[in-house]
Amino acid sequence: MNVKTLGQFIIEKQADFPYAKGELSRLLRDIGIAAKIVNREVNKAGLVDILGETGETNIQGERVKKLDIYANEQFIAAFKAGGEVCAIASEENDDIIPIDSEISKSAKYVIAMDPLDGSSNIDVNVSVGTIFSVYRRLSLSGPGTLEDFMQRGTEQVAAGYVIYGSSCMLVYTTGKGVNGFTLDPSIGEFCLSHPNMQTPKEGKMYSINEGNYLHFPDGVKKYLKYCQEEDKATNRPYSSRYIGSGVADIHRNLIKGGIYIYPTTTKSPNGKLRLLYECNPLAYLIEQAGGKATTGGKRIMEIPLTELHQRTPLFLGSSSMVDKAMEFMAKYSLEKV
Numbered sequence: 001m002n003v004k005t006l007g008q009f010i011i012e013k014q015a016d017f018p019y020a021k022g023e024l025s026r027l028l029r030d031i032g033i034a035a036k037i038v039n040r041e042v043n044k045a046g047l048v049d050i051l052g053e054t055g056e057t058n059i060q061g062e063r064v065k066k067l068d069i070y071a072n073e074q075f076i077a078a079f080k081a082g083g084e085v086c087a088i089a090s091e092e093n094d095d096i097i098p099i100d101s102e103i104s105k106s107a108k109y110v111i112a113m114d115p116l117d118g119s120s121n122i123d124v125n126v127s128v129g130t131i132f133s134v135y136r137r138l139s140l141s142g143p144g145t146l147e148d149f150m151q152r153g154t155e156q157v158a159a160g161y162v163i164y165g166s167s168c169m170l171v172y173t174t175g176k177g178v179n180g181f182t183l184d185p186s187i188g189e190f191c192l193s194h195p196n197m198q199t200p201k202e203g204k205m206y207s208i209n210e211g212n213y214l215h216f217p218d219g220v221k222k223y224l225k226y227c228q229e230e231d232k233a234t235n236r237p238y239s240s241r242y243i244g245s246g247v248a249d250i251h252r253n254l255i256k257g258g259i260y261i262y263p264t265t266t267k268s269p270n271g272k273l274r275l276l277y278e279c280n281p282l283a284y285l286i287e288q289a290g291g292k293a294t295t296g297g298k299r300i301m302e303i304p305l306t307e308l309h310q311r312t313p314l315f316l317g318s319s320s321m322v323d324k325a326m327e328f329m330a331k332y333s334l335e336k337v
C-alpha cells in the first residue's frame with residue numbers, strides 16, 4: 001500500500017503556495033509532533049497519574065484536568081521550538097503568550113488553540129480533541145500582540161483538529177480542501193487516509209445538548225421538532241447523536257453528514273463555544289469540505305473578534321441542514337444571532 005506521510009504530503013502541496021518559503025509547512029509539522037506526544041499520554045491516561053483534576057479552574061471557570069495542562073504545555077513547547085509563530089492564544093491561558101526568542105524573531109504566523117477540547121470526557125474514555133487556527137501576524141516584528149489575533153475567521157491561513165479516539169487523526173485545511181491523516185503507531189507517522197474530505201450536503205444526525213431544551217431559542221425548538229417528525233421523503237426522523245466532545249461529534253458529522261448546534265441558552269446567552277479557537281477553525285474546515293457554519297443567522301467566519309475568549313452560538317455541518325435550521329431561526333427567533 002503506498003503510504004503518504006504528513007511530511008511528504010506537506011512538501012508535495014507546498015507547490016500550491018509559490019510564495020511560501022516553508023514556514024507554514026514547518027508549523028504543520030510542529031502540530032503533528034505535539035499531537036503524537038499528546039496522543040501517547042491520552043492513550044495511557046488511565047494508567048498514570050494524569051487523570052483527575054489539578055484543583056485549578058481555567059478562564060472558562062471549568063475545573064482543569066491534568067491532561068489539559070499537559071496538552072497545553074506540549075503544544076506551546078512545540079511551537080516555541082519550531083520558531084514559526086510569534087504568539088500563541090490558548091483556551092487554557094487568560095492572555096496571549098507572546099514569543100520573544102531568537103528562533104522566532106522572523107516568525108510570520110500566530111496560532112490559536114484549544115489544546116484539549118472535551119476534556120471532561122477523559123476519565124470516561126471518550127474521544128477528545130485539539131483544535132487549532134493559524135493567522136498571518138499583523139504586527140511587523142518582535143513578539144506577537146493581542147491585535148494579531150483580532151482578525152475575522154476569513155483571514156485564517158490554516159485550521160484543523162486532532163481527534164484522540166479509536167485512532168488518532170489529524171484533519172486540516174490550508175484553503176485548498178480538507179485532508180485527513182491517521183497516525184500509524186507502528187511507524188509513528190500520520191498517513192494520508194482521508195484525501196479531499198467532502199461532507200454530505202444532507203445528513204440524518206443532529207448533535208445538540210437537549211438537556212438545555214427549555215432554554216433554547218424558539219427557532220431551535222422548532223428545528224428539533226422538525227428533525228423528530230416522521231417524513232420518509234426527507235429521511236426523518238433524524239437520529240440524535242451527542243457525545244459531549246465537539247471534535248468527536250463534528251468529525252463524525254463531517255464524514256457521515258449531520259448538524260452540530262450549540263445555540264444561545266439562558267446559561268450561555270452568547271453560546272458556549274469560543275469564536276477564536278473553536279468556531280472559526282471548525283467553520284473554515286467545514287466550509288472547505290462543502291458544509292456551512294453560522295450563528296443561526298450570520299456566517300461564523302465574518303464575525304469580528306473583539307475579545308480573545310469571545311463566545312458565539314454555532315450551527316455547523318451539512319449545508320442543507322444548516323440552511324433548514326436557519327429558516328426556523330429566521331421565522332421564530334428574533335434574538336440576535
Ligand code: P6P
Pocket residue numbers: 117118119209244245246247249272273
Ligand atoms: P455541554 C466541551 O467542553 C465543549 O466545548 C464541546 O466540545 C462540547 O460539544 C460542548 O462543550 C459540551 O457542552 O454544555 O453540552 O456539556
